[in-house]
Amino acid sequence: MTRHSNAAKAENLLFLTDDQLLQGIELMFFAYKGFTSDPDQILQNYTYGRAHHRALHFIQRNPDITVSTLLDILGVTKQSLNRVLRQLVIDKLVDSKIGKRDRRERNLQLTQEGQELERRLSEAQRKRMRAAYKAAGPDAVQGFRTVLQNIMDPQMKIHLD
Amino acid sequence: MTRHSNAAKAENLLFLTDDQLLQGIELMFFAYKGFTSDPDQILQNYTYGRAHHRALHFIQRNPDITVSTLLDILGVTKQSLNRVLRQLVIDKLVDSKIGKRDRRERNLQLTQEGQELERRLSEAQRKRMRAAYKAAGPDAVQGFRTVLQNIMDPQMKIHLD
DNA sequence: TTGGAAAGTCAATAATGCTGACTTATATTG
DNA sequence: CAATATAAGTCAGCATTATTGACTTTCCAA
Numbered sequence: 159m160t161r162h163s164n165a166a167k168a169e170n171l172l173f174l175t176d177d178q179l180l181q182g183i184e185l186m187f188f189a190y191k192g193f194t195s196d197p198d199q200i201l202q203n204y205t206y207g208r209a210h211h212r213a214l215h216f217i218q219r220n221p222d223i224t225v226s227t228l229l230d231i232l233g234v235t236k237q238s239l240n241r242v243l244r245q246l247v248i249d250k251l252v253d254s255k256i257g258k259r260d261r262r263e264r265n266l267q268l269t270q271e272g273q274e275l276e277r278r279l280s281e282a283q284r285k286r287m288r289a290a291y292k293a294a295g296p297d298a299v300q301g302f303r304t305v306l307q308n309i310m311d312p313q314m315k316i317h318l319d
Numbered sequence: 320m321t322r323h324s325n326a327a328k329a330e331n332l333l334f335l336t337d338d339q340l341l342q343g344i345e346l347m348f349f350a351y352k353g354f355t356s357d358p359d360q361i362l363q364n365y366t367y368g369r370a371h372h373r374a375l376h377f378i379q380r381n382p383d384i385t386v387s388t389l390l391d392i393l394g395v396t397k398q399s400l401n402r403v404l405r406q407l408v409i410d411k412l413v414d415s416k417i418g419k420r421d422r423r424e425r426n427l428q429l430t431q432e433g434q435e436l437e438r439r440l441s442e443a444q445r446k447r448m449r450a451a452y453k454a455a456g457p458d459a460v461q462g463f464r465t466v467l468q469n470i471m472d473p474q475m476k477i478h479l480d
Numbered sequence: 481t482t483g484g485a486a487a488g489t490c491a492a493t494a495a496t497g498c499t500g501a502c503t504t505a506t507a508t509t510g
Numbered sequence: 511c512a513a514t515a516t517a518a519g520t521c522a523g524c525a526t527t528a529t530t531g532a533c534t535t536t537c538c539a540a
Contacts, residue, residue: 173457179445180380181480182452182464183354187373188475189467190351191394193344207526212348219341225487233352238528240488262486262537284340290469291343294462296334301455301462303343306350308451314349319342368495386518399497401519415518423506423517485538494529500522507516 186309196282204275209234209242214268214276217252222265224257231317251275347470357443365436370395370403375429375437378413383426385418392478412436 172178197211204210216231217223229239243266246252251272257263268276291299307315333339358372365371377392378384390400404427407413412433418424429437452460468476 170457173460174449174452176445177480178460179448179452180441182448182460183376183441183444184380184479185464185467185471186351186354188471188478190347192471192475193347195472209527215344219345226485234527235529236487237489237530241527244488257486260486260538264487280341280344283344284337286470287340287343288335290466291335291340293469294465296331297458298462298465299334299339299343301459302466303346304455304459305451305463306346308454309447310346310349310353311356314353317349318345319338370496387516395496396498397518398499398520402496405519418517421507421517425518481540483538483540485536487534487536489534490532492530494527496526496528498523498525501520503520504518505516506518507514509514510512 192286193283196286197279200279200282206245209238210246211279213239213242213246214251214272215280217266218268218273218276218280221267222255224263224265226263228266231314246272353447354444357447358440361440361443367406370399371407372440374400374403374407375412375433376441378427379429379434379437379441382428383416385424385426387424389427392475407433 194208198208201207201211212232213228216228220227225236225239225243229236232239243252243254247254249271250269253267253269253272254264255267257265294302307318355369359369362368362372373393374389377389381388386397386400386404390397393400404413404415408415410432411430414428414430414433415425416428418426455463468479
C-alpha cells in the first residue's frame, strides 16, 4: 500500500475523468480556431490559404528544407503540396534550388517577398501566443508544452527544435 | 526596482522569446494533427467527415441545443452546417424537434445510432487525451488548460462547462 | 547498367467552407 | 392586427484543400 488513502487516490485522478477529457477536447477545438484566425484574416486579401501559410512557416523555420521533408512535416500528399508550392514559386515567394549533395532533391527557401509575407502572418500568430503565454505564466506554459508533446504522434517530435 | 537582477528578469521572460513562441505554434500544429487523426481514421469507413464529428460531439454535449447555438460554437455558416446536419437527420443519427418555448427553433439530439457513432469517435479521441494527461500529470494539465483558454477567443468561453 | 528514389504533373473526385438570394414559419413589436 | 424581425432551411455557384491513381523526368547507387 501507499501512504495515500483511497479518497486521496481518487482525488489525484480527477483530472482523468471523461468529463475533464471532453473539456480538454473542446479546449483544443476552440483554441485551434483562435490560433488560426489571425493569419486567416490576413490571407483574405491574398489568393493564398492556410496551406500556403503552413508551407511558408516551415520553410522559414527550416531553410533549405527538401520537398520530401516538408511532405513529412505537413502530412499531406505530394500532389497537394505541389499545387501550393508551385504557386509560391511562380509568385516568387519561394525559391526552389537543385540540391548540391543530391541533385534529385530541391532545397526550398523564402525569397525576400516570401519572408515579408511570412513575417506578417507569423507576427499576428505570435502576438496571440505571446499574450496567452504572458497571461498564463511560465509554469503553465511548461505544462502546455508537455501535454501537447504527449498528444502529438511521437515520430513528429523530430521536427521540433 | 524589484529584488530581481536584470539577469534574473531576463531569465524569467525567456519563455516569451520568439523562438519559444514559434515552437509553441508548431506544437499546436502537430498536436492538433494527432488530436484529429484517430476519429478521422474511423470516419474513413463512413460517408462522414470531421464536420460531422464536430456536430455529433457538440450535440451530445449539449442535448436539445438549437441550430443557432451550434452555429455559434462551430463558427461556420448556416448553409455549411445545414448540409452536414441534413445528412445526419436523414440517416437518423440526429433528431430535430420543434422547440417548445419558441416553435421557430429546432432542438437537436442524438438518436441511439447517433450516440453509438459519437461514442466510438469520442472514445478514440479520449484515449489519446487520457494517455497524454496521464503522462504529463495534473499540474501540466492545469497549465495546458490555462494556456488554451488564453489562446481562444474570450467570447467562446461561454460554450465551455 | 539497371533499379529505385525525389520531384513534378495531369486528371478526377471528395469534404468543407464561402456568398448571395430566397422561402417558410413563427414571434415580437408598434 | 399589421409590420417587422428572427430561426431555420434551401438552391446555386464557387474556392480551398485534401485524396487516389497513373505517369514522366532526373539522377543516385548498387
